[in-house]
Amino acid sequence: MTALDLICSGTAEQCRPWRRFSLPPEAWSAMIAALAESPEPVLLGLWADSQQIHALFRDATGALIGSVAVEGGRYPALSPVRPVASRPECMIRDLWGHIAVGGDERTWLDHGRWPMAHPLSPRPGLPGGAVEPPQFPGVEDPGATQVPLGPIHGLIDEPAHLRLVTRGDTVLRAEARLGYAHRGILALMRGKSPRAAARFIARLAAETTVAHSVAFARAAESALETPVPPRAVAWRTVMLEQEQIAGRLDDLARLADAAGMGPLHAALGEHRETLLRAAERAFGHRLMMDVVVPGGLAADIAPDGATALRQVGDGLAEALPSLRQRLDPLLGRLDGLGRIVSGSDAGGDAAARCAARLSGIGRSLDRLRAALDALPDGPVSAALPAASGEGLDCGDSQRGTVWHWLRLDHGQIAACFPCDPAWSLWPLAETAMAGESVAEEQMIRLSFGLPCAALDL
Amino acid sequence: MSWAWLRSRGASPAGPVDEATAASLAARLDAAAQTRLGRSLAIRHVNTGSCNGCELELRALRGVFYDLERYGLRFVESPRHADVLLVTGPLTRNLREALEAAFDAAPEPKWVVAVGDCAVDGGVFKGSYAVLDGTGAALPVDLTISGCPPSPARMLAGLHALLEANARPERPGRSTRASD
Numbered sequence: 163m164t165a166l167d168l169i170c171s172g173t174a175e176q177c178r179p180w181r182r183f184s185l186p187p188e189a190w191s192a193m194i195a196a197l198a199e200s201p202e203p204v205l206l207g208l209w210a211d212s213q214q215i216h217a218l219f220r221d222a223t224g225a226l227i228g229s230v231a232v233e234g235g236r237y238p239a240l241s242p243v244r245p246v247a248s249r250p251e252c253m254i255r256d257l258w259g260h261i262a263v264g265g266d267e268r269t270w271l272d273h274g275r276w277p278m279a280h281p282l283s284p285r286p287g288l289p290g291g292a293v294e295p296p297q298f299p300g301v302e303d304p305g306a307t308q309v310p311l312g313p314i315h316g317l318i319d320e321p322a323h324l325r326l327v328t329r330g331d332t333v334l335r336a337e338a339r340l341g342y343a344h345r346g347i348l349a350l351m352r353g354k355s356p357r358a359a360a361r362f363i364a365r366l367a368a369e370t371t372v373a374h375s376v377a378f379a380r381a382a383e384s385a386l387e388t389p390v391p392p393r394a395v396a397w398r399t400v401m402l403e404q405e406q407i408a409g410r411l412d413d414l415a416r417l418a419d420a421a422g423m424g425p426l427h428a429a430l431g432e433h434r435e436t437l438l439r440a441a442e443r444a445f446g447h448r449l450m451m452d453v454v455v456p457g458g459l460a461a462d463i464a465p466d467g468a469t470a471l472r473q474v475g476d477g478l479a480e481a482l483p484s485l486r487q488r489l490d491p492l493l494g495r496l497d498g499l500g501r502i503v504s505g506s507d508a509g510g511d512a513a514a515r516c517a518a519r520l521s522g523i524g525r526s527l528d529r530l531r532a533a534l535d536a537l538p539d540g541p542v543s544a545a546l547p548a549a550s551g552e553g554l555d556c557g558d559s560q561r562g563t564v565w566h567w568l569r570l571d572h573g574q575i576a577a578c579f580p581c582d583p584a585w586s587l588w589p590l591a592e593t594a595m596a597g598e599s600v601a602e603e604q605m606i607r608l609s610f611g612l613p614c615a616a617l618d619l
Numbered sequence: 620m621s622w623a624w625l626r627s628r629g630a631s632p633a634g635p636v637d638e639a640t641a642a643s644l645a646a647r648l649d650a651a652a653q654t655r656l657g658r659s660l661a662i663r664h665v666n667t668g669s670c671n672g673c674e675l676e677l678r679a680l681r682g683v684f685y686d687l688e689r690y691g692l693r694f695v696e697s698p699r700h701a702d703v704l705l706v707t708g709p710l711t712r713n714l715r716e717a718l719e720a721a722f723d724a725a726p727e728p729k730w731v732v733a734v735g736d737c738a739v740d741g742g743v744f745k746g747s748y749a750v751l752d753g754t755g756a757a758l759p760v761d762l763t764i765s766g767c768p769p770s771p772a773r774m775l776a777g778l779h780a781l782l783e784a785n786a787r788p789e790r791p792g793r794s795t796r797a798s799d
Contacts, residue, residue, distance in 0.1 A: 317695075361743050415682075
């Protein structure tokens with residue numbers, strides 16, 4: 163039996179539209195054994211609530227969750243067979259106190275500064291469990307030194323600590339430490355209505371605020387079986403594509419800036435700024451925060467919004483061939499840098515990741531203009547009942563697919579989790595840095611476009 | 620000493636970016652920086668747990684539309700080179716030490732600017748177990764620029780207020796941070 167078969171043999175829960183199965187402990191262990199045999203299925207995310215551990219896997223149609231009950235505060239770790247589960251397991255222990263048997267024992271979000279331990283547990287403990295600063299494993303090499311970078315680094319960046327083990331100019335091993343931007347979003351959302359909690363999701367990570375807001379809203383709407391008016395669906399598509407274009411332009415602009423290519427940086431920034439100004443005219447917010455809410459949209463779009471977005475889209479489509487040409491030197495600079503093997507968009511070298519962003523802009527522009535051409539009339543929101551239910555749904559961001567799961571109890575959030583694709587991007591970036599020059603750390607990091615806030619919660 | 624006037628000047632009503640305002644700001648900033656101040660201000664950005672929204676707008680501020688550097692305001696890599704600490708985020712407990720270290724490393728005289736609703740008072744994250752509700756919990760704040768995130772034009776207006784205040788003859792001495 164494959165791992166997916168084993169998951170589907172569990173008890174089906176009332177989760178919509180993607181399924182969730184509760185597994186008995188022996189089935190969970192059998193699933194781990196099956197995962198060890200094959201790289202499929204891919205683990206997309208891992209989180210918990212006060213009673214269960216939830217593992218999100220990709221399957222042929224989309225995704226599904228396998229859950230196991232936590233017994234005596236413990237559960238068998240997934241990280242030995244899926245290394246990408248390592249950080250989520252640390253996150254689960256820091257927030258809920260569930261221990262992954264066989265997993266990494268270092269703290270991740272908890273830096274020993276909170277007034278309590280395990281803030282999401284029904285019975286939070288006393289602080290003091292965190293060992294600070296964390297130990298970073300070295301390498302067996304007398305000539306090796308450790309280089310600490312961050313959490314404050316770069317000109318304008320997110321807080322992350324990167325520990326490089328180096329010999330001379332070469333990086334032998336890179337390891338990231340995150341959790342600096344932990345704001346306690348899950349605790350703030352608990353007990354609130356989806357509409358009230360959407361403000362926190364909109365501020366989970368600004369560069370993917372629409373993707374997270376849409377995924378969260380869809381999960382809530384599915385849980386409550388409330389269809390959204392077609393006009394809201396169409397506008398959400400426009401906003402998702404708009405956000406992806408702006409995000410990819412920002413990623414490319416930062417790479418150009420770091421490579422010292424001033425004019426290219428300026429040109430990319432100019433296109434991005436034009437997009438943001440059009441977004442402000444249409445949606446009243448440059449980054450489109452708080453526009454998507456569970457049930458539809460917070461308000462209808464400004465009357466001239468579609469025209470403004472259309473104009474900007476047409477202008478960018480026209481400029482795309484020349485931008486592609488001007489990116490050539492940057493692609494040459496990134497050629498062969500930070501090469502990894504991966505089936506995702508992040509695979510290949512930094513130049514490939516850069517080129518993928520440019521082609522992504524082209525695809526998004528096509529979808530954006532198609533959606534603007536077919537905007538239906540009608541209302542933009544539906545009322546959500548204060549009912550109970552469980553939902554799992556997704557939204558597309560420039561970093562990959564964002565998944566949101568939530569369980570509602572009489573209209574209030576009992577448990578929820580935003581699963582960002584960056585959970586799997588950081589380990590890839592660490593692998594990519596090994597063997598490269600220390601000086602290339604920033605370029606490799608930027609080529610992945612690594613967000614922190616979305617993981618720090 | 621009351622610095623409320625600084626806040627009121629920094630908090631211009633949000634709205635679409637107005638070309639005329641940006642142009643007039645450019646002229647006023649230029650005059651203040653060149654003739655009265657006679658030097659540039661170096662800014663070290665410190666992220667204390669922001670969602671990255673303020674960072675996106677700060678990066679726009681460096682772009683061709685706003686081009687912060689032409690006013691003599693520039694971002695630097697080290698707090699040791701900074702006149703201004705520009706702080707974003709609600710100040711997570713996990714970043715308090717880093718912020719204080721950056722402040723201690725910056726030479727006198729120095730200014731602290733809290734950018735965005737989070738840095739002003741914690742914003743939407745106010746009251747969470749993991750945040751300290753704004754920059755003011757750790758450092759003396761000289762100027763606040765509200766907004767979620769503040770638009771680049773609004774940030775520019777706030778920094779302009781700082782340049783003008785810096786040119787005033789009497790400047791308060793600021794060497795100590797808020798005690799625990």
